[in-house]
Amino acid sequence: MVTTPVQTPATGAAHAASVAAISVRSAGKVFQVAKGAEVRALDDVSLTVAPGEFVSLIGPSGCGKSTLLRLIADLDEATSGEILVFGKTARQARIDQEYGIAFQSAGLLPWRSVQANIELPLELHGVGKTERSARAEELIELVGLTDFRSRFPDQLSGGMQQRVAIARSLAERPKLLLMDEPFGALDEMTRERMQQELVRICSETGAAVVFVTHSIPEAVFLSDRVVVMSPRPGRIVGIVDIDLGPGTQRSEGLRENSAFFEGVTAVREALHGSPAAPMGVELR
Numbered sequence: 104m105v106t107t108p109v110q111t112p113a114t115g116a117a118h119a120a121s122v123a124a125i126s127v128r129s130a131g132k133v134f135q136v137a138k139g140a141e142v143r144a145l146d147d148v149s150l151t152v153a154p155g156e157f158v159s160l161i162g163p164s165g166c167g168k169s170t171l172l173r174l175i176a177d178l179d180e181a182t183s184g185e186i187l188v189f190g191k192t193a194r195q196a197r198i199d200q201e202y203g204i205a206f207q208s209a210g211l212l213p214w215r216s217v218q219a220n221i222e223l224p225l226e227l228h229g230v231g232k233t234e235r236s237a238r239a240e241e242l243i244e245l246v247g248l249t250d251f252r253s254r255f256p257d258q259l260s261g262g263m264q265q266r267v268a269i270a271r272s273l274a275e276r277p278k279l280l281l282m283d284e285p286f287g288a289l290d291e292m293t294r295e296r297m298q299q300e301l302v303r304i305c306s307e308t309g310a311a312v313v314f315v316t317h318s319i320p321e322a323v324f325l326s327d328r329v330v331v332m333s334p335r336p337g338r339i340v341g342i343v344d345i346d347l348g349p350g351t352q353r354s355e356g357l358r359e360n361s362a363f364f365e366g367v368t369a370v371r372e373a374l375h376g377s378p379a380a381p382m383g384v385e386l387r
């Protein structure tokens with residue numbers, strides 16, 4: 104494991120020549136709150152994510168992980184700095200729908216069935232009914248909801264709703280996925296299965312991923328690099344390279360592997376400089 108302890112523009116070296124999936128340059132975000140007060144959420148964050156690279160963001164609660172993801176997704180605007188997605192401004196990339204999103208709350212349409220929710224992005228882009236339903240079928244199977252395809256969101260558990268949202272985010276085989284704790288509501292067994300599926304799918308489709316999590320083992324299992332952030336205002340304090348091989352080879356057994364434990368230790372130390380975890384970070 105290699106830990107980069109300083110805040111440098113974190114470039115996936117092997118991919119420097121191609122257009123980055125994401126390029127964040129000196130981004131800052133200050134929220135204006137009541138009575139002229141300010142919350143400085145992010146400060147001078149620079150990060151490059153290469154095409155096909157899986158990068159997790161981890162850090163104490165409130166350090167600005169979701170804010171950074173929201174800036175990339177153009178759901179909020181940076182106060183300073185520049186954000187490019189596949190060489191386009193964040194706004195243009197959103198308009199061109201360059202990425203899929205799966206956030207904490209599933210955000211499903213309550214009047215549409217599981218299948219119809221998953222088909223929605225395809226429908227909006229004019230994909231024909233037969234192709235839509237074949238793709239939805241594949242994804243429903245992938246997330247283990249075969250018997251629930253006709254159900255409506257309020258008939259599903261929180262974890263099942265989350266799985267529908269993940270399937271929907273994958274519907275268009277995006278080149279980039281922005282995921283904010285998508286597995287947070289899942290039970291441990293489902294969560295580990297989904298991690299394995301996600302890393303395999305991304306490896307096979309070549310999708311880049313930015314994945315916010317509170318779980319160190321989850322970050323290590325999934326990622327090519329784990330970006331460690333400081334308490335607010337969020338800065339990048341370390342980047343841990345994970346050498347666990349391609350996503351297609353990341354199976355359950357890996358969790359018992361010494362390289363996996365080394366990754367967990369390296370991230371833990373980058374977070375805290377000691378084996379204890381800061382508030383809001385899970386060691387399990």
Ligand SMILES: Nc1ncnc2c1ncn2[C@@H]1O[C@H](COP(=O)(O)OP(=O)(O)OP(=O)(O)O)[C@@H](O)[C@H]1O
Binds near residue numbers: 142
């Ligand atoms: N719209 C907003 N208005 C004011 N402050 C905000 C807003 N959104 C986020 N913040 C503040 O910015 C800081 C970073 O929030 P953010 O949600 O990005 O943190 P996080 O690292 O994702 O936290 P957690 O791990 O707890 O989900 C927090 O102090 C939060 O209160």
